[in-house]
Amino acid sequence: MTATATPASSGTAEAKTRFNAALEEAKAGAAALKAEAANRATAYRSQAKGKSSDLVGEAKEYGADAKVKASEFAADAKVKANDLAYEGKAKASEAISSLSKIVSENAGTIDEKLGAKYGDYARSASRTLQETAEKLDAKSVDELGEDAREAVRKSPAAAVGIAALVGFMFARLFRGKRG
Template sequence: MVAAGSDNTAEAKSRFNAALEEAKAGAAALKTEAGERAKAYRQQATERGDDWATEVKQYGEQAKGKAGELATEGKGKVAEALSALGKAVFDTAPTVDDKLGAKYGDYARTASRSLQETSAKLDAKSVDELGEDARQFVRKSPGLAVGIAAVGGFLLARMFRGRKD
């Protein structure tokens, strides 16, 4: 009987060791498969990331082009508005002469010429040149630039607050 018990124990150990080896082999196969899938997912993510980066660059270039077009269009409209304002001031100068005196009419004509000259200068420069002029102005007079920005911001805030009421 002792031999039968020993055989059963040996057989149980043998089966246990075989199952353990099979489990180890299965775990190794799963590890290999998981590694291959992870590699495939990483490659897919990299490709998608590259595609997205390319799309973002394209959208950025389109936005930059559109912003340039809008800035040029806006510059043209401002130049036209200044020119029209200068003409309107010039046209009212005779009325100012009659009502307030020649001295004030001359002020109106001088203001009109300044507006016309500013309009011509603005129209002649590119948006890039205007940007560089603005940067130089801020470097030379940072306090004045901050003051102008504050007044402009205040006026814009008042203008938009008035529209909500």
């Protein structure tokens, strides 16, 4: 028997040829898609890097602006605190001076009612209060702060006691005004 091509075998060969051609075309298409995907990925990557650089630049600008605004705010707060400290120092000095005047003005009455010895105590207290007011006026806020720190270092127990006493006095003062 000789091998002759039958219609069934020629159809199979043709199908195989077409299948192989389609397979080669699919491989070529996949390679083309792979190349296109790589190109697009490179393009997207460069766009992302550009946007990232832009965002980093913007973030740095915002950070620099925030630093400037924070330093301006801190400077303003420092000026306001300094102004309040000077105002408080002036009011404290004025209050001590006023108290000195009141004690001095009432020294005569104390002489009459309690005796000259107690009137002299009042005059001495008045002079001490006036000297304290003058010392307070003469010192800067920074010097007063350093003096206070030094006093706390030398006698912390006294500082705590004085702070407690002042706190108690303020509490009584404000509690009395509310009710």
